Amino acid sequence: MEQGEPGPRKKSWRRRYIVLGVLGALVLIVVIAVVVALVLRNDTLQFKGIFIDRCKKFNGYDCKKVWEAFEQAYVGRDPCDVPMEAYDPFVAATPFEPACNRMMFWSKTKDVVHEFTAKSDCFVTLEDTVLGAVADGLIWCGKEGSSETFTTDCPGWRDCVNNPVRSFWNRVSAAFADAACGNVTAMLNGSIETPFSSQSIFGSIELLRFNSTRMESLNIVMVTQKNPVANCTNESLNILQRKLDKGIQYYCNDVSEAQLEECSNNSQTTCGACW
């Protein structure tokens, strides 16, 4: 044995350290993989729990079936390859009785419209039905090769057109508009230059599905604040009227937010018009 070369005893210890090191690394990788799997599983269970709790607030639905019809649209798929038609089974699993003369659409007025509709049963928005309530305010997506529902690292609204959230809202908005009947209301924002946009969901999907065989009128409520930027004479409303089914009567009222608030506080008993 040459001078300086480790002896057999030292070699065997070095071999043991290497084996222990490799084993340690393997154990660490397994522990990390298990923790990640548990976190992802927990993500899915948490999201599913919220979804089903919300579904159960509505009578007459098999919420397990509704959940399965919802998740089949995106689970295991590229999160940029979920077309709106993927949610057709979900829409089929959540039929709802249209509230003729009480249906409320909106655009750029989410907070004020829901503050208004929450105070009475006079109006119903998509988010007040099981169709919209189960996913309102939530983010979700799937990934190829995974059976989990992810709530982080999902594509944003504008990252790709066919993402799970955008396609969901496009599809359920279409279903809600297909059921629009009687005198329908839509709340628009008088604090922006263009209260009606052809690119919005209201302008590109819902308005185009309003049908005079079911609908009598569309009543625009232009919500104005102290310094209104737009009102019922705004040019964008001419574009809206050109797109509206000619058999549907069109009305528009400028209403201040303060007037809405005062009226909705009083209209808890009777659904008198607040405009």
Ligand code: JS2
């Ligand atoms: C609800 C969400 C979320 O008439 C309304 C509703 O029926 C809605 O579904 O679609 C219309 C509003 O969309 P629009 O005209 O594009 O207005 P906006 O204020 O620019 O967009 C609000 C977002 C609508 C779709 N949407 N709706 N609850 O959690 C939700 N998340 C998104 N993306």
